[in-house]
Amino acid sequence: MPGEKCSYHILVTNIHLHDLSLSFYLQITFYSYESLDKTEYKQRDVVFLLDGSDETLNGFEAMRDFVQRVVEKLTVEENRDRVSVVQYSREPKAQFNLNTYTTKEDVVDTVRGLRHKGGRPLNTGAALQYVRDNAFIASSGSRRQEGIPQILVLLSGGRSNDDVRNAVTNLKEIGVMAIVVGMRNADILELQTISYEPSYAFSATHYNDLPNIQQQVVSAIERVEMTTTNLRDIVFLLDGSDDSRRRFPDIQDFIQRVVEKLNVDGNKDHVSVVQYSDTAEVNFKLGMHSKKDDVLDAVRGLRHKGGSPLNTGAALQYVRGNVFTASNGSRSLQGVPQILILLSGGRSRDDIRTPITKLKEMGVISIGIEGYASNDLASVPSQKSVFSFSLQPFFTFISESDKKDVVFLIDGSDDSRTGFAGIRRFAEKVVESLNVEENGDRVALVQYSRDATPNFYLNSYSSKNDVLNSIRSMRHKVGRPLNTGTALQFVRDTVFTASAGGRRAEGVPQYLFVFSGGRSSNDLRGPAQSLRGDGVRTFSFGTRNADTLELQSISFTPAHSFSVANFNKLDGIHSSVAAMVDGVDVVFLLDGSDKMRESVQSIRDFLGQFVEHLEIGPDKTRVAVIQYSDKPTTSFLLNKYSSKSDIMAKVRNINIEGGRSLNTGEALDFVKNNIFTASSGSRLQEGIPQILILLSGEKSQDDVLVPSESLKAAGIVLLTVGVKDADGAEMQNIAYSPNQAYLLREFSDLSLVRQQLLSAIVSHKDEARPGLDIVFLLDGSDDVRSRFTEIREFVAKVVEKFDVDQGKDQVAVVQYSNSAAVNFNLNSYKTRDDVLTAVRNLRPKGGRPQYTGTALQFVKDNVFTNNAGSRRHEGAQQILVLLTGGRSRDSPRGPSRALKTLGVVTFAIGSRMTDLVEMQSISSLPNYSYSVSDFTNLQNIQKNLETHLAQVRPQEETRAPRRDVVFLLDGSDGTRSGFPAMRDFVQRVVETLGVDENRDRVAVVQYSRDPAAQFYLNTYTTKGEILNTVRGLRHKGGRPLNTGAALQYVRDNVFTVSSGSRRIEGVPQLLILLSGGRSFDNVDTPASALKELGVLIFGIGTRSSDSRELQRISHDPSYALSVSDFTDLPNIQQQLLSSVEAVVIEVTPESTTDLGMCHHC
Secondary structure, three states, X not given: OOOOOOOOEEEOHHHOHHHOOHHHHHHHHHHHHHHHOOOOOOOEEEEEEEEOOHHHXXXXXXXXXXXXXXXXXOOEOOOOEEEEEEEEOOOEEEEEOOOXXXXXXXXXXXXXXXXXXXXXXXXXXXHHHHHHHHHOOHHHOOOHHHOOOEEEEEEEOOOOOOOOXXXXXXXXXXXXXXXXXXXXOOOHHXXXXXXXXXXXXXXXXXXXXHHHHHHHHHHHHHHHHHHXXXXXXXXXXXXXXXXHXXXXXXXXXXXXXXXXXXXXXXXXXXXXXXXXXXXXXXEEOOOOOOXXXXXXXXXXXXXXXXXXXXXXXXXXXXXXXXXXXXXHOOOXXXXXXXXXXXXXXXXXXXXXHHHHHHHHHHOOEEEEEEOOOOOHHHHOOOOOOOOOOOOOOHHHHHHOOOOOEEEEEEEOOHHHHXXXXXXHHHHHHHHHOOOEOOOOEEEEEEEEOOOEEEEEOOOOOOOHHHHHHHHHHOOOOOOOOOOHHHHHHHHHHHHOOHHHOOOHHHOOOEEEEEEEOOOOOOOOHHHHHHHHXXXXXXXXXXXXXXXXXXXXXXOOXXXXXXXXXXXXXXXXXXXXXXXXXXXXXXXXXXXXXXXHHHHHHHHHHHHHHHHHOEOEOOOOEEEEEEEEOOOEEEEEOOOOOOOHHHXXXXXXXXXXXXXXXXXHHHHHHHHHHHHOOHXXXXXXXXXXXXXXXXEEXXXXXXXXXXXXXXXXXXXXXXXXXXXXEOOHHHHHHHOOOHHHEEEEOOHHHHHHHHHHHHHHHHHHHHHOOOOEEEEEEEEOOHHHHHHHHHHHHHHHHHHOOOOOOOOOOEEEEEEEOOOEEEEEOOOOOOOHHHHHHHHHOOOOOOOOOOOXXXXXXXXXXXXXXXXXXXXXXXXXXXXXXXXXXXXXXXXXXXXXXXXXXXXXEEEEEEOOOOOHHHHHHHOOOHHHEEEOOOHHHOHHHHHHHHHHHHHHOOOOOOOOOOEEEEEEEEOOHHHOOOHHHHHHHHHHHHHOOOOOOOOEEEEEEEEOOOEEEEEOOOOOOOHHHHHHHHHOOOOOOOOOOOHHHHHHHHHHHOOOHHHOOOHHHOOOEEEEEEEOOOOOOOOHHHHHHHHHOOEEEEEEEOOOOOHHHHHHHOOOHHHEEEOOOHHHOHHHHHHHHHHHHHOOOOOOOOOOOOOOOOOOO
């Protein structure tokens, strides 16, 4: 019968897969899904959630009629559609469950008899959580675990009194599709937040208008059902261990025959292949190949992985965290069934129960085909689930479970000293969100440097206040070096244990927050993998000095890794996958040529999802969209829309203008001269960051260099996304920097770069973050008239030290006596000269007496505001410098306290007539108050004031990276045809290096049987010389391929002082190996010798290379990259450059021994 559960565990003796009846196998495997393809047989679980608050009393009859009419369109039967109704106001109440009635007549009769619930306020968030926990469960009739679509229809007449976001996330995680109908006073943005996607949010002006949108709702329900048919994401997880080597051709043949039966060509089925032994590696991701022939070619070209033992548990965990994810092509969030086919030839050496449970929670359908032991896979889940669980980064875990074990592992080394307060604040924020109690959430905190030291364990405290007090009072550990691997092992062995309060054995989820300010001095891969195997979800947070790839290897998945400029900027990380971006102008420049028409929906989705993460508003983020082909056209300007809903509506319906030729250069000129202008809404002159995102699908037919340089010179940050036929080099030339050019195979992959683009914007916004907003509050009363000239000159001398011209600092002046008056605001002048002129033209205000308290309140309410130019929300430090010549006639305590609460740092300067205690109460710190006998002596305290101002200025971390980069190129006979592509690749990488700035040095070595240096690190000092030599490289030739000998050669002859290496100065040493085959000699010893020397090795191989060999050579497996052949090198160029950019090694003086010389000869 359709919908019945099937057992998906098959035992195949000795993996003689060619003996397995493929047709029988496919009937078992895909039976349920083929039945779903029959449109005459639909199954849905539909829950109506009705606003029953006092506000809807007059409209409840219309709501009831609406539900009846929608139910009339459903096929209510035991094995078809099921219906439930819940009403809510302050609290929710189920009218009937999904399994209460089995006929349409019973449902309709009950709906007709519904009585209005009544009550207030309207807690929609609580109601959404209620239906998640009580309606969409098996005991209430939900068939979610059987893969039946779960649909929620919410009718709401007002704005929720509580937060809906956590509940919405929880519903989406279990695959519920929410359709929302808002009436009267409902909030449209809230409705869109709740709905599965904005197009599932409908609005009725009045209750009587509900019949007008009935068909739209019914169509949406039908659309939900249809999205889950004919689509599958299928991952083959293959035993690639040494024991399966002989049978690997049979495995390949089996996969090919399965793929032959799939509908890959219609973009219906997506396929991925992963091999595993002791570790797992992806051969190709979901959606990487969009045609069946391409998938089959990739399967035929698979090379056996090799290795032992067989860690099936780790492999299952790997596919869960690295394959069944949106960033790697999974469409689980779109309701597409997730299917795992595991082919295993032996018994697992590790535990598989936890990863099996996790895959089951995600809704993955697992099919085990096993050759030897049947015990392990007997428990692999066979439940169908059309909608799957979606793991979100940190704060969203708060609502995931009633109990959690949360451990903070904090870098307490010398390098994190300046950011320690930022880490502490962040930890406090997380703890504030927890329900800390004995049977609720538990928290532990450990600091580490050389070793790890627990501040408190999971069972140390049972109240939130105790935890917070301990965090607030903790002292920085200090020490070096940073042994992150040791610390991770300590946490696993000592903190997540039952004796220390850990509750993993009870099934309590465990979370680890790791903060790292630098590269680990010891290996961390083993401990990180062990934690992952234990089911610990690890989030990592690193500064720019941390190793990005290292952070990702620690994290539960790469998406759980976050980078900040320094730990004091942790506050910028938001409680969602991507931070909400505000305070920028973003212009999208879209390729609008004819070729783009077929991809218009992907472009619309990309724009819509991107805008979702922007804080839109006249004083926040502004957005413009421009299209171009042979000529540019404006879709809308920066000042056209001021609300997110308006922009979303526009971009989701945008159409491609069309055109044959593509003149990107002309379009770049157009946006500079016509879009990034004040009349079009640009705030460039106000110092607001200007971002241009170019999306292009082919090479430009005109010059792009001059216009792109012109934009950069104007301060515009260019981010480029090239898709399909776009020219990678052109995209990099246009981009602000080469690592901010993103290349994709298909437009459907645009979602993969959304987070990177958002992060780049945040990064540039941080770089453009202003310095100081300084307000001088001057006593202008009659009492100081005779000394006002000295006050004026003092202000001018202080202003001369400010960076006003570059937009960093802003200055305002206010005078006061019995009242206050602004001389000029923070946004009045943009140059230092203009400010100085205005200061020198100041005249005393006059009046008496001095009401300092009133004046302080005035600057708070009228000067430290957005309208007056304050950039407090953009991170500018707010400074008040008070100069007063007498005692205040009113109390300044309340206003000064309000200024401090606002974050204003106040300096108070008084004369002999002022009250010293009053000055200290006004100033932020006692030593921020100064006293002079007379204002003619102000120069005596000027130096002190300037020193204190420098201390409170936001610190910009700057570094000019230096690197010694050696390319080791396979010049054997096997790479003759690919050598031009290798040469071009080296050129493109060199183009991104800072050779001319005397920062980076480059060497090139070719090898086959033996190595030969083409040039050394100190041969050339300019980029032009290096590029000319690389262009002229000739293929070396020869065989066999002795990679081990070549590695030893570069260690002994290239990474030496005499050859230009600056290793002993602490300059990072990088080796980039390009190899087209397996080495004929041993690589392990020379690779280890290079690593001991501190050389970071990146290995790049083709399909003919040995991937395991490359991983052993590389600094760690994540530094090993793979392409089909060398012509595909541009596809991994950005990945390599990002890794190279992330390399920062602490300068540690070493012995000056030249490794190229023998001192014992």
